[in-house]
Amino acid sequence: DIQMTQSPSSLSASVGDRVTITCRASQGITNYLAWYQQKPGKVPKLLIYAASTLQSGVPSRFSGSGSGTDFTLTISSLQPEDVATYYCQKYNSAPRTFGQGTKVEIK
Amino acid sequence: EVQLLESGGGLVQPGGSLRLSCAASGFSFSSYAMTWVRQAPGKGLEWVSTFSGGGGSTYYADSVKGRVTISRDNSKNTLYLQMNSLRAEDTAVYYCAKERGLERGALNYWGQGTLVTVSS
Numbered sequence: 122d123i124q125m126t127q128s129p130s131s132l133s134a135s136v137g138d139r140v141t142i143t144c145r146a147s148q149g150i151t152n153y154l155a156w157y158q159q160k161p162g163k164v165p166k167l168l169i170y171a172a173s174t175l176q177s178g179v180p181s182r183f184s185g186s187g188s189g190t191d192f193t194l195t196i197s198s199l200q201p202e203d204v205a206t207y208y209c210q211k212y213n214s215a216p217r218t219f220g221q222g223t224k225v226e227i228k
Numbered sequence: 229e230v231q232l233l234e235s236g237g238g239l240v241q242p243g244g245s246l247r248l249s250c251a252a253s254g255f256s257f258s259s260y261a262m263t264w265v266r267q268a269p270g271k272g273l274e275w276v277s278t279f280s281g282g283g284g285s286t287y288y289a290d291s292v293k294g295r296v297t298i299s300r301d302n303s304k305n306t307l308y309l310q311m312n313s314l315r316a317e318d319t320a321v322y323y324c325a326k327e328r329g330l331e332r333g334a335l336n337y338w339g340q341g342t343l344v345t346v347s348s
Contacts, residue, residue: 165273165323170328170336171334208272
């Protein structure tokens with residue numbers, strides 16, 4: 122099975138900082154990669170699909186890139202409401218594995 | 229408006245069974261793959277099972293294979309997860325989610341989740 126590895130597992134940044142989270146697949150998954158945001162106590166929310174397509178309604182400070190095995194989620198200017206755990210997920214085939222998550226906090 | 233409403237969670241003893249349901253509305257249910265995702269207390273998201281919207285293919289995580297059966301009733305717009313031989317490690321919030329495509333896709337709508345607690 123393909124493993125999904127996110128890094129870092131947590132980060133602390135200041136408001137306005139550029140934040141980057143990476144997700145690496147153990148084998149190529151073309152662009153079948155999604156990013157989700159889960160705020161504390163809330164249901165996960167889709168941010169990005171097909172590696173780089175922004176879901177409707179998601180602020181433009183979120184962006185995704187990558188293809189094959191290496192993917193990136195970027196928050197261009199971190200806001201207080203972005204405090205959450207972020208997950209990547211492959212969906213090219215089963216198992217549709219999630220990464221272990223990256224917890225983002227405000228410094 | 230897309231809505232997904234899970235039910236059927238609760239407290240069950242180890243070795244017991246539960247059937248989770250997910251009532252869907254606001255979209256053409258039969259046209260989309262549907263997925264169950266779970267989250268153990270304080271842990272990350274774990275994909276559990278998917279039922280495609282086309283040929284009816286089903287997929288399971290190794291952690292539940294042989295103990296869990298996913299099914300759907302397109303006439304009732306409802307997704308099910310029959311869970312047998314439950315273990316303590318199955319304790320989690322179980323989310324029903326709609327995929328963006330017929331056969332596969334990112335999870336663009338999620339239910340509020342139903343809590344399953346396996347304990348004696």
